[in-house]
Amino acid sequence: MSGTKALDINALSQDLRASNRAALARGITLIESRRADHQAAARDLVQALLPRTGKAFRVGITGSPGVGKSTTIDALGMYLIEHGHKVAVLAVDPSSARTGGSILGDKTRMARLSASDQAYIRPSPSSGTLGGVAAKTREAMLLCEAAGFDVVLVETVGIGQSETVVADMTDFFLALMLPGAGDELQGIKKGLVELADMIAINKADGDNLKRANLAAADYRSALHILAPRSQHWHPPVETYSALTGAGIDKLWQTIVEHRTAMNASGEFAARRREQQVKWMWSMLEQRIMARLRSEPAIRARVKKTEAEVADGRISPAVAAEQIAELLR
Numbered sequence: 001m002s003g004t005k006a007l008d009i010n011a012l013s014q015d016l017r018a019s020n021r022a023a024l025a026r027g028i029t030l031i032e033s034r035r036a037d038h039q040a041a042a043r044d045l046v047q048a049l050l051p052r053t054g055k056a057f058r059v060g061i062t063g064s065p066g067v068g069k070s071t072t073i074d075a076l077g078m079y080l081i082e083h084g085h086k087v088a089v090l091a092v093d094p095s096s097a098r099t100g101g102s103i104l105g106d107k108t109r110m111a112r113l114s115a116s117d118q119a120y121i122r123p124s125p126s127s128g129t130l131g132g133v134a135a136k137t138r139e140a141m142l143l144c145e146a147a148g149f150d151v152v153l154v155e156t157v158g159i160g161q162s163e164t165v166v167a168d169m170t171d172f173f174l175a176l177m178l179p180g181a182g183d184e185l186q187g188i189k190k191g192l193v194e195l196a197d198m199i200a201i202n203k204a205d206g207d208n209l210k211r212a213n214l215a216a217a218d219y220r221s222a223l224h225i226l227a228p229r230s231q232h233w234h235p236p237v238e239t240y241s242a243l244t245g246a247g248i249d250k251l252w253q254t255i256v257e258h259r260t261a262m263n264a265s266g267e268f269a270a271r272r273r274e275q276q277v278k279w280m281w282s283m284l285e286q287r288i289m290a291r292l293r294s295e296p297a298i299r300a301r302v303k304k305t306e307a308e309v310a311d312g313r314i315s316p317a318v319a320a321e322q323i324a325e326l327l328r
C-alpha cells in the first residue's frame with residue numbers, strides 16, 4: 001500500500017467479492033491503517049461492499065485465558081467447515097498492543113483451522129483504544145462477509161468492557177467457563193452473564209466430567225435469578241469438550257435455535273438495527289476525540305484549558321463548553 005494512487009478501491013472491492021484472500025487481507029490492512037488517505041479509502045471500500053454484508057452468523061466468544069477459546073474455535077470452526085460453512089475468525093484484544101501478542105497468536109491451537117482454505121483467521125488490530133480496536137474489527141467483519149464467509153467468530157478475552165463491545169457487534173454471545181473452579185462461580189462477574197446467550201462449560205472430559213456437570217447445575221440456578229436478555233430466549237448452560245469434540249454439535253445447534261427464535265420474534269433484525277446506530281455513535285465519538293487530539297491548534301487550546309481546570313481556575317463545566325465551541 002504505497003500511496004493513494006496505488007489504491008484502486010473498485011478493483012479491490014471486486015477482488016474481495018470474488019473471495020480473493022489477498023484482497024481481503026489488503027482490505028483489512030487498509031481499515032487498520034492510521035493514515036488519513038487510507039482511512040478515507042477504507043470508508044469508500046466499506047461503503048461499496050455494504051450491500052454484500054450482513055448475511056453471516058456473527059458469534060462472539062469470551063472466556064478467561066486458558067478456558068479453551070482457541071481450541072474451541074478450532075473444533076467449532078472445523079465442524080462448521082465440514083457442514084459447508086466458510087469461517088472467519090477475528091479478535092478484539094485491546095491488550096495486544098501492550099503485551100505484543102494477540103490472543104489469536106497461538107495458531108498452534110488452531111492448527112486445523114489455520115490450514116483450511118475455508119477459514120480466514122485475523123488477529124486483533126493491535127493499536128488504539130478499545131473503541132478503536134472494536135471499530136476496526138467491525139469493519140473487518142463486514143469485509144469477511146463480503147468475501148463470502150458466512151460465519152464470523154469474534155474472540156475476546158474479556159478485559160474491561162471488551163465483552164460488551166463484542167456482544168454489541170454479534171448476534172450471539174457465548175461465554176466459556178471452566179468446570180467448577182472452586183465454589184465461586186467465576187463468570188458471575190457482574191455484567192458478563194447478562195450478556196451471554198449461552199454459557200458453555202468446556203473441558204467436560206476425563207476426570208473433569210463430574211465437575212463440569214456440577215458447575216453446569218450451579219450456573220443454571222444462578223441464571224435463574226437473573227432477568228434474561230430476551231423474553232424469547234433463556235440462556236442455556238451446556239457442557240462440552242473442545243479437545244474430544246463431544247458436544248460441539250450441540251453448541252452449534254443451540255446457536256441455530258437462538259437465531260430461529262430471534263428471527264421469529266423480530267429481535268434479530270431489531271438487534272442488528274440497534275447495533276448499527278450504536279456503531280454510528282461510537283464512530284462519531286471517536287472522530288470528535290481524534291480531532292481534539294490531533295489538530296495542533298485545538299490540541300494546544302485543550303491542553304491550556306485542561307491546566308486551568310486542574311488549577312481550579314475554571315470549572316469543568318465551563319471548560320467543556322469552551323472545548324465544545326472549538327469544534328464548531
Ligand SMILES: Nc1nc2c(ncn2[C@@H]2O[C@H](COP(=O)(O)OP(=O)(O)O)[C@@H](O)[C@H]2O)c(=O)[nH]1
Nearest residue numbers: 064065066067068069070071109203241242243
Ligand atoms: N482436557 C481438556 N483440555 C482442554 C480443552 N480445551 C482446551 N484445553 C486445554 O486448555 C489449555 C488452554 O487452551 P486454549 O485453547 O489455548 O485456551 P485460551 O487461552 O482460552 O485460548 C490448552 O492446554 C488446551 O489443550 C478440553 O476440552 N479438554
Ligand SMILES: [Mg+2]
Nearest residue numbers: 069070103106
Ligand atoms: Mg487462545
